[in-house]
């Protein structure tokens with residue numbers, strides 16, 4: 001797919017369903033070209049078919065977050081195809097220990113969650129940062145959760161998922177501090193709220209589209225927008 005010379009390029013991981021899908025769709029609706037990743041080509045094709053008829057500038061590429069080589073391939077594809085990346089949304093995530101006791105958590109599961117929810121987003125940020133620095137522009141959004149807020153945590157459980165998102169929050173803040181000399185590169189964490197998705201379940205009060213609102217807002221911040229923060233409903237949320 002050819003894109004216009006002045007068209008921004010966004011990458012959204014885990015975009016074949018849920019909040020990632022809605023984020024990709026809403027960004028593309030703003031005229032941004034979206035590279036929406038899915039774990040395999042078939043899921044990517046289904047994603048494009050679902051969006052068929054909406055007249056959006058969107059394409060897909062396979063990305064498996066547990067495989068560092070997959071991130072490398074994704075980076076090379078973006079570099080060769082677009083030569084730039086304006087927006088990176090680290091959305092792909094897992095929560096296999098939902099509501100489980102931390103005392104029963106297997107360390108293998110803990111490692112897997114850290115791999116997908118923390119190491120993989122960091123790898124993508126590290127890969128794409130030179131491009132963003134070169135172009136002097138970048139918006140990075142890391143999908144977090146209010147369950148990671150230590151200030152607001154009054155209930156235990158879900159240790160792996162919440163610790164991983166807490167680490168993602170810390171990483172967001174610390175990388176933003178390292179980017180002080182690049183004010184046009186902004187990196188923030190978004191809590192979408194409890195949304196009806198495979199991860200959130202059917203009892204969730206919000207739609208995936210509602211959850212994507214703060215993500216899209218952070219992905220399209222203007223020059224005066226914040227960096228290094230944790231946001232829910234377009235407002236600061238306590239770490």
Ligand SMILES: NC(=O)c1ccc[n+]([C@@H]2O[C@H](COP(=O)([O-])OP(=O)(O)OC[C@H]3O[C@@H](n4cnc5c(N)ncnc54)[C@H](OP(=O)(O)O)[C@@H]3O)[C@@H](O)[C@H]2O)c1
Pocket residue numbers: 013014015016017018019020038039043063064065066090091092093094095116143144145146191192193194195196197198199200201204208
């Ligand atoms: N839903 C909520 O209430 C809620 C609340 C707070 C935060 N969040 C966060 O929002 C993000 C999206 O959640 P969601 O509710 O939309 O979840 P979801 O419906 O389960 O979708 C998760 C997405 O991540 C992808 N993914 C999972 N493991 C992957 C891997 N190893 N490699 C590449 N992609 C992988 C999935 O691909 P497959 O389809 O191939 O599995 C899917 O596209 C997550 O980071 C989550 O922690 C969600």
